[in-house]
Amino acid sequence: MKKVKHDDAPNGTQRSDQQPHERLTSVADNWVLELVRETPPQDGQALVPAVDKAVRIMALINQHEDGLTLAEISKETQTTKSHCHGILKTLCYHAWLVFDDASKRYRLHIGVMRDLSGGLRDEISLEHMRPVLHRLSEAVGSSCVLSKPLPDGSFLVVDKVSADQSIEISYPMGYRLPPDATAHMRANLAWRSAAEVDAWFSHQKLKRYTMHTITKPAEARAEIQATRERGYARSNSEYTDGLTAIAMPVFDKSGHVILLCDCVGTAPIMEEKELTVFKEMTLAVDELHRLIGSRVPSDFPRPHQPGHDDSA
Structure with a gap:
């Protein structure tokens, strides 16, 4: 990434009633758009802890092409090593993850595509x-x-x-x-x-x-x-x-x-x-x-149409 002037993005002040999902963060000479950890679910939206952890682990590993170690996954997901290890072994059993003995890292495996192919198609x-x-x-x-x-x-x-x-x-x-x-x-x-x-x-x-x-x-x-x-x-x-x-x-x-x-x-x-x-x-x-081969609404912008109404 090349340099970006920090004064191009003024920092805002969050009030207590605001619920940010993402934020701009200054990292070295760059602006990075990163996620904000979501708040716990409200009443009526209770999550199954083990399933929630498994999904979070899969999403985390998806961000790292080289995979992650047990210690890294445990730390990032705030899960005890023993509980984390059990989830990882289960995911490996279903071929959603694979464990590399040499590097001691877990990576995504072909089972994810096999079982979720309908949703990805x-x-x-x-x-x-x-x-x-x-x-x-x-x-x-x-x-x-x-x-x-x-x-x-x-x-x-x-x-x-x-x-x-x-x-x-x-x-x-x-x-x-x-x-x-x-x-x-x-x-x-x-x-x-x-x-x-x-x-x-x-x-x-x-x-x-x-x-x-x-x-x-x-x-x-x-x-x-x-x-x-x-x-x-x-x-x-x-x-x-x-x-x-x-x-x-x-x-x-x-x-x-x-x-x-x-x-x-x-x-x-x-x-x-x-x-x-x-x-x-x-x-x-x-x-x-x-x-x-889409069917597009008649009033949707086309390349040959003039730009934009500044008064809008």
Whole structure:
């Protein structure tokens, strides 16, 4: 990663009622977008401890291609070595992990793909979409994320690109953003029917992630409408202090939102190149639509259409 000026991303002050899921952290000469440890589940959302630990262990190992030792996994997941060892042995038994006797490290194994292949299968391979994401990142000089909306409303990160002289995205593929992650939520809902938007608001509650987060339903609905008129979703320090995200949906052959594409960067830098990001993202999303054979809403931005209404 190349140097990024630290004064490009002002630090915000978190209040006690804010619930950050990610934050910008200064590491050497870089800005890193990292996860914030989630709070314990509320009443009615009790987790099975052993299953929760197993999932956390799998997610942790997924971040380390060279694998991790028992001691490292135990420390990172705050699990006793004996309990951690039992979970690891169980995962190895099912071939979700493999243990390397030489390095004493655990790594992901083929059993994960075997047992989860149905959930990972899609109409178009990520292998075909990844070059589009890389070209978009290079064209705008920003880090990009591709995510998939899930039935519970959350967004599964399926690919990411950390650009030079931009923010390094530290969270792994497979991480889930909450349903009200502002840019994702607006891009996901903007081209849906009024009934679908009403249903979303009847099931979801807007949380305050920063002092700038819009939490009043009427104002949030107005931003969704503005997203459709503008052609893209914008979140400026609403989900993460100092971070601006610009996002657009990707549709499938039936006209349903199948993916969300977004570019992220420090607020001052993204403000300067917002129109460029929108133009290049429109080209990238159009390329994805051609790969998928999508049915796209008539008012969705196309590359040949003029840019953006500054009054939106």
